[in-house]
Amino acid sequence: MKHQQSSTFVDLTDYQLHLRRLTPLHIQHPPVLMLHGAIENGRIFYSHQGKGLGCFLADQGFSVYCADFAGRGKSQPAASKDFDHSQHQLICRDIPALIEHLYQQYQQKIHVVCHSWGGVVLAASLARFPQLCEKVASVSYFGSKRRISVKSMAKTIQVNWLWNQVGPWLCRRYGYLPAKKFRFGADNEPTQFLLDTIHWINTETFIDPTDQFDYAAASKSCPWPASWFFAAVHDKVLGHPTDVQLFMAETQLQQAKFTLLGAEVDDLHGYDHISMLTHPKAQLGHFKALAAWLISQR
Template identity: 35%
Template sequence: MIEERINSISIPLAENAALQVRRFMPTANGPAVLMIHGLGERGDVFCPAHGAGLAPWLCEAGYDVYVADLRDRVSDSSVIPDISQYQLICEDLPALFEQVGADHPDERFFVMGHGWGGVLLASALIRQPAWLERIAGLIQVGVRRVCHQRTWQRLLLFDLMWNRLAPLAGRRQGYLPFRSLGLGAADLSRKLHTDSQLWQNDGNWRDPQDSFDYAAALHEISWPSSLYLSGRNDRCMGHFEDVKAFARELGNHDAQLILLQKGSGSSRDYGHLDVLTHPQAVNDHFPLILSWLARHSDTATP
């Protein structure tokens, strides 16, 4: 039973905060994969039901999978902490790298991001490039920094809901009630929302807290092999053209980009969430991810 191989980990941070991680441990010692969710989501996107989802599926295939929940409220009744993007990039993600690296001291490991989680991952690796020596490969699912599209989905979800209605609700409640607005599975701090807006609205890739210039630092970065996936029905949060633009923004590297659409190896046109949560994904592109991991696992030992 996969439930018997799930280990809960609490990683302490400053200010009495902690990160919660679910570790899906295989029966044999395999390469590690660290999974990071996007804004307004939780790690559940990688394991939406008991025994279902990409995390347990890869565990059954022999991978040691870490599903992180980025810093959030302690409980549904507690106050949303005023988390900044700087804290996630400079504190949360390095702590997760440390945890996986300590558990696999003589191995490289894989990292995977979904949505804005992939931007946070890339940002953390740019700020702490020494970790790139430990990364065997990078998988980005529906990851884009800037939304260049002018579709009705963008007008509704991004321009109206994300940029206008959510901040209005945030001023009244002190946080952005994504769950009640139907925008996600987790509420968001106002500071984190404001920080991400600066980058998503075609702003410079510069940290609003300490002015660190990620775009300038990219010239010194050598990325590992990377796999980029986008669903045909993802018209706003991870549109294929925006995913492609983000891959190009990172610079020259071994990047494979795949559009998941019906008739081209997929049984359906996938969207932003169901690319990970739909039951048919097990047959459509989970094997593709597994094959890509297997091809790069020979680099998992320094």
């Protein structure tokens, strides 16, 4: 392991956002901010043993910061009946604060790497506040989709039943979504955030349910940073390649770089929604390619 790990926090008065800082022994490249998806936290990108995309990039000389969204991971306080948090807050307050925090610290553009729903809220934040794009060198999206249009038995079980119906019922009972307790997620979720995701997953329009801001319309004039979208051949529901490309289209990023992992003969593994970021063979393939691409984006 060619980096050191520590924790730092961004104070937003009524809550604190945790950042796991992966500091290379020899800093060579701009900082990288990593944003996780729903029912997970920043650990999707790193482990204490040095595994994961975040650790890989840190070992290549990038200063990496893996964020925990409000209520998740080591952010304080944790999701509970006494602490709720919305998608609107994340888009309008938290993500701009994280970008600004790193930009002010390093005085240079940052790279952003997103997994799943993290890419949706990041894109929404950039579309809503296009001036943030001046501080972002590139964005990489892994399995990011806004709505789930594909139809399958797996989607019926995971989305229509578990997410859309059981999730809100659990929130009414516990005051938050206890995904860890019931073993269908790596972390718990605030109630309002869950309800906001359900709204977007099941609607065709990319409009904020809180104040009706039209993200699709704003995307048309957004000065997007260089972008690379990854989908996985065995991601059948949560980041289906079709839905990833629908997300690219509604954000006006149809011409962005797109890679379907596991589709080529020389691919090292048939990746899915999680293993695209966790499988050991990834560092020999797309992790290495991503690092080279980030270096080329200034």
